[in-house]
Amino acid sequence: MTFAFSKDTVRKAISAHSAVGLICCALLYLICATGTAIVLYEEWQRFEQLDAPEMNEIDPASVQRGIENVLASEQGGPNTTHLYVHLPTKDLPRTTITTDTQAVHIDRQGDIVVPEENAWAEFLLALHYRLNLPAVFGMTLVGLFGAMIVALTVSGLVAHPRIFRDAFRLRARRADDVATLDWHNRLAVWTLPFALAISLTGAMIGLFYVSGSALAAAAYGGDSAAALAPVFGDEPEEDTAPASTPDIVPALAFMEREYPDIEPYYVILHDPGTAGQHIQIVGEHPRRLIFGEYYAFSADGAFRGTVGLADGTVGQQLSASTYNLHFGNFGGLPVKIAYIVFGLALTIVVATGTFIWLDKRERRGKASTRLRAAWWGLVVGVPAGMVATLIARIAIGNAAPFVPIFWIVCLGAVAIWLFRAMPNRRGRAEESPLPAE
Amino acid sequence: MAADALIWLSIALAIAGVVVLRVSWGKPKRSTPLNLAGWAGLLAALVVADRAAGEWGITIAVLAATGAAFVALTVAATKPVRQARARLVRTSHQGADEAQSRSRSGLVTFAITGPLALAASVLVALAVRALIVGAGGAEADGNVAVLATVPIVWPVLAFAVLMMSARKAQLGWVMGLAVLSAPFVFLQGGAV
Structure with missing residues (x-):
């Protein structure tokens, strides 16, 4: 017995698939391409600043000295509300201290060495995360497009009646529209689990401003932080009375003694220098998808407990797993390479999807020269824009204007391809590898 | 080991x-x-x-x-393939091209599958939370269920609506889900 959708259902599914794909294709392509590049976020940071001090581990006393040095450097200015210490990890073996106003690398002794300079990696992350728009608009837009990958996956499955029989058929060497269709279908089928995982996690993160706000409005009087508190924990009451710098040495010693298998990779000081200050250590749990567990300490390093991301409710563990599952940083370089390959495949799926639609249009006798040219321009322009900004980072430095450079190159590529398709050049532009009908 | x-x-x-x-x-x-x-x-x-x-x-x-x-x-x-005319070669969609487009407003379809279906999905997600919390589930689970339900329900609903031929059916499904879920908005109960 075989299961198959009716032809009518398949036709409607193809229509729905095309409609969603056409509306989303441009930004979806941008999101997939930048998402593929940002898998190497830590590696890009290292590449951007080759002279930053690196170390496999750092002594807790040196971390304490580093914190005191950074806070001393900010004396006279506004107090930082949070201070983050990135401890050396395998992917990013650097100790970096970030406050509300600065980020610096420290050496093994805890001395400040150089300011952190990773503007290109941050630009790339922001482009993927929020399209360089304000977070509320950009993240929501990216979240909406993430959800549309789910819609495209479901509609693609229904529209594909021979999904298993054709699963290994890839007639790439035909180099015509059949090859394009094969590339699209085969890569889409095999990246299906990957696509669902990254689109659902991405949409969950991106749509927070929609779903989280609705939750906050319905159950917490509009307080989004209160809506997240049961999941990620809440912040204790502030007490702005002055106090001495918190001592992270006993906290890190406690982690080493009581949780030897956990790898601390972040120390967070909340409201440092005030009576309400407290310490959080984020510890990585090996062979888990969760980004870590929050270990809470008082300012003098006394252990207060964990939030429950590692062993709390299913919801807590699930939400703590979304980030690593989305960005592919849960299994070292092999997993990152897999994410890059499958991310590239997904990018190709988006690109070829629009080419398939253009091919069909042309087979029906509707000229698509300009549309095809514009799409080619975008397909080339997005990676060209990323490469151009990377070159600008190397040539100009950390302060290079990445956003305008990216968009000028990207839209410039579209303009060039459109120019090449103009009527007086159409003789060349309309040369097409399509088979005669 | x-x-x-x-x-x-x-x-x-x-x-x-x-x-x-x-x-x-x-x-x-x-x-x-x-x-x-x-x-x-x-x-x-x-x-x-x-x-x-x-x-x-x-x-x-x-x-x-x-x-x-x-x-x-x-x-x-990398394997060589027999070069044949495109229409004669078996493809995944043989015999099943796109449905004929109907003369109806794309803007209305966009409104139903986009903002309306998304709003209905948010209401469904809040209903799921109310059911979880009401059944004695953890507040964290209920809250995460809201965040996780929207990205699943909305695209599936949008696709289902696009598969429907009649505008009435499209609106009926979206509004029906919204109306069924709406009362649960008032059963959230805040922190439990």
Whole structure:
């Protein structure tokens, strides 16, 4: 017995698939391409600043000295509300201290060495995360497009009646529209689990401003932080009375003694220098998808407990797993390479999807020269824009204007391809590898 | 050590499952035993991976299976193919092109599948939370359910609506879900 959708259902599914794909294709392509590049976020940071001090581990006393040095450097200015210490990890073996106003690398002794300079990696992350728009608009837009990958996956499955029989058929060497269709279908089928995982996690993160706000409005009087508190924990009451710098040495010693298998990779000081200050250590749990567990300490390093991301409710563990599952940083370089390959495949799926639609249009006798040219321009322009900004980072430095450079190159590529398709050049532009009908 | 061995075993089973399916689906006639063996290999990979390292292990096994399939596709991509006219070559969509477009407003369709279906999905998500919390579930689970439900329900609902021919049916499904879920907005109860 075989299961198959009716032809009518398949036709409607193809229509729905095309409609969603056409509306989303441009930004979806941008999101997939930048998402593929940002898998190497830590590696890009290292590449951007080759002279930053690196170390496999750092002594807790040196971390304490580093914190005191950074806070001393900010004396006279506004107090930082949070201070983050990135401890050396395998992917990013650097100790970096970030406050509300600065980020610096420290050496093994805890001395400040150089300011952190990773503007290109941050630009790339922001482009993927929020399209360089304000977070509320950009993240929501990216979240909406993430959800549309789910819609495209479901509609693609229904529209594909021979999904298993054709699963290994890839007639790439035909180099015509059949090859394009094969590339699209085969890569889409095999990246299906990957696509669902990254689109659902991405949409969950991106749509927070929609779903989280609705939750906050319905159950917490509009307080989004209160809506997240049961999941990620809440912040204790502030007490702005002055106090001495918190001592992270006993906290890190406690982690080493009581949780030897956990790898601390972040120390967070909340409201440092005030009576309400407290310490959080984020510890990585090996062979888990969760980004870590929050270990809470008082300012003098006394252990207060964990939030429950590692062993709390299913919801807590699930939400703590979304980030690593989305960005592919849960299994070292092999997993990152897999994410890059499958991310590239997904990018190709988006690109070829629009080419398939253009091919069909042309087979029906509707000229698509300009549309095809514009799409080619975008397909080339997005990676060209990323490469151009990377070159600008190397040539100009950390302060290079990445956003305008990216968009000028990207839209410039579209303009060039459109120019090449103009009527007086159409003789060349309309040369097409399509088979005669 | 035992966990390491199990992870490697799950990776091997995942790759073997894909290889067996490749052999099976490459035959002119389907082989039920080979199909079953392939799927069993993949299933066993997931079970072993789960035993070894839970959700992390399952993810690794899935990545290994996908990687194996990509290797198979790479081999297929390099093989020469018989050049034939496009319309004569069997494709996935043979005999099933797009449905004829109907003369109706794309803007209204966009409004129904976009903002309206999204709003209905948010209401469904809040209803799911109310049911979880009402049944004695943890508040954290209820809250995460809201965040997780919207990205699942909205795209599926949007696709389902696009599959419907009649505008009434489209509106009926979206509004129906919204109306059914709306009362649960008042049963959230805040922090429990």
